[in-house]
Amino acid sequence: MDYFRQAWAIAWKDILSELRTRQMISSVLLFCLLVMVIFSFTFDPGAEYVSELVPGILWVAFCFAGTLGLERSWGAEQENRAVDGLLLSPMDRSAIFLGKALGNLVFMLAVELVTFPLAAVLFGVSFLDVWGKVALVAVLATAGFMAVGTLLSAITVNTKLREILLPILLFPILVPVILAAVKSTGSLLQGEGWEGISSWVKLLAAFDVIFITVAILTFEYVVEE
Amino acid sequence: MEPSLRRNLLGLATFMMIEAAIFMIFIWAPTEQVMGIVQRIFYFHVSCGMTTFLAFFIVFLASILYLWKKDKKWDIVAHASAELGVLFCTLVLLSGPIWARPIWGTWWTWDARLTTSLVLWLIYVAYLMLRSASRGSERRTRFAAVFGIVGFVDVPLVYLSIHWWRTIHPVVIKPSGIGLAPPMLYTFLVSWAAITILYFYLLGLRIRIGKLSEGVEELKAIQYSGV
Incomplete structure (x- = not known):
């Protein structure tokens, strides 16, 4: 149990410092809003087909916004070489990964919690009837996103290209997550029930299990000095 | 056997296999009734596709x-194989549209296999970019190895997700058997063997270049350290 307490301590450190400044969450939320506004210029406002585009718009916004958050997550540890302190702490390296990923997950879910209602208001769709299933999809998709993202951003933060390289590495890997999230959010909005999303949910769960395992196994090679 | 002799023999075998494949594809194999002459792209197209998977599996x-x-x-093997995988994947992505234009009436379509090939190409181009952007050779090898594993583990999930999304690609090789006339099948098998042996020949050359450049780096390090 010590292992998970240590991981939670790392996650809580990130959550606490974000709660004190609220810098990242406000800028990332504003960024999500901007993406939605820019998207709305590409189609006629109030057109019938808008509700079919909403899942895509939302998840594109989350992909971009999440990448910004991930970049910041390890970038902040580079300041004053805080990462050295983390690595010197007497705990398993994979617990550090788990903690950082958990912190990123909480952060990103908070962003999504605000953006979903915002999108509902702006594009005139309603998630109220299906909020439980949408939440399940969002949590599973974001968990996979953050597991791979936390691993890869620990890599890219140490390269010459930094913030440009992260999406280039991350987005092709995330193709299954993006497809599953967009398609299942879409079928929920179309009023389809559990059978419309069950295979996507299973795919998301498989992605999460596989990549959390791979990340835990390989993370120590990323940070080893 | 001398390494250089072995290399030359493999090179000769590659040359002969490719010649045989070209002969079979363009002269020996019959022309497909419906698609016509353009169907002959299939032999190298599918062979390159299979070699792409082999190359990326070896990276993994x-x-x-x-x-x-x-x-x-x-690490030298992984780097060499990734470069060749991207090369063969590029050939797949170029030869596919040449066939698709007259047959499907479009250069590109978001079909499961096409999209998966494109995503594969993107993953391994990213792999090569990561290598060139990493500072320090020891770090570069570790980062590349981790991404080489993550990228390959993702392939089945990418394929499955895109397959559920849509699929119209002709499935020539089914579990129930191969939907090809015997001469076409033999031509395909020879082409496949030829491209696979070409891959191994190029892999050997690329590994040798990798080792030589490694040696040059070491010599430079000795020279600059003033020994």
Whole structure:
């Protein structure tokens, strides 16, 4: 149990410092809003087909916004070489990964919690009837996103290209997550029930299990000095 | 056997196999009734596709072996195979549209296999970019190995997700048997063997270049350290 307490301590450190400044969450939320506004210029406002585009718009916004958050997550540890302190702490390296990923997950879910209602208001769709299933999809998709993202951003933060390289590495890997999230959010909005999303949910769960395992196994090679 | 002799023999075998494949494809194999002459692209197209998978699988294996054994040799193998995989994947992505234009009436379509090939190409181009952007050779090898594993593990999930999304690609090789006339089948098998042996020949050359450049780096390090 010590292992998970240590991981939670790392996650809580990130959550606490974000709660004190609220810098990242406000800028990332504003960024999500901007993406939605820019998207709305590409189609006629109030057109019938808008509700079919909403899942895509939302998840594109989350992909971009999440990448910004991930970049910041390890970038902040580079300041004053805080990462050295983390690595010197007497705990398993994979617990550090788990903690950082958990912190990123909480952060990103908070962003999504605000953006979903915002999108509902702006594009005139309603998630109220299906909020439980949408939440399940969002949590599973974001968990996979953050597991791979936390691993890869620990890599890219140490390269010459930094913030440009992260999406280039991350987005092709995330193709299954993006497809599953967009398609299942879409079928929920179309009023389809559990059978419309069950295979996507299973795919998301498989992605999460596989990549959390791979990340835990390989993370120590990323940070080893 | 001398390494250079072995290399030359493999080169000769590659040359002969490719010649045989070209002869079979353009002269020996019959023309497909419905699609006509353009169907002959199939032999090299599918062979390159299979070699792409082989190449990326070897990147995956070599990446695991590097992290496990910490032997620089495996990193050179992974790098060489990734470059060749991207090369063959590019050939697949170029030869596909040439066939698709007259048959499907479009250069590109978001079909499961096409999209998966494109995503594969993107993953391994990213792999090569990561290599060139990493500082320090020891770090570069570790980062590349981790991404080489993550990228390959993702392939089945990418394929499955895009397959559920849509699929119209002709499935020539089914579990129930191969939907090809015997001369076409033999032509395909020879082409496949030819492209696979070409891959191994190029892999050998590329590994040799990798080792030589490694040696040059070491010599430079000795020279600058003033010994």
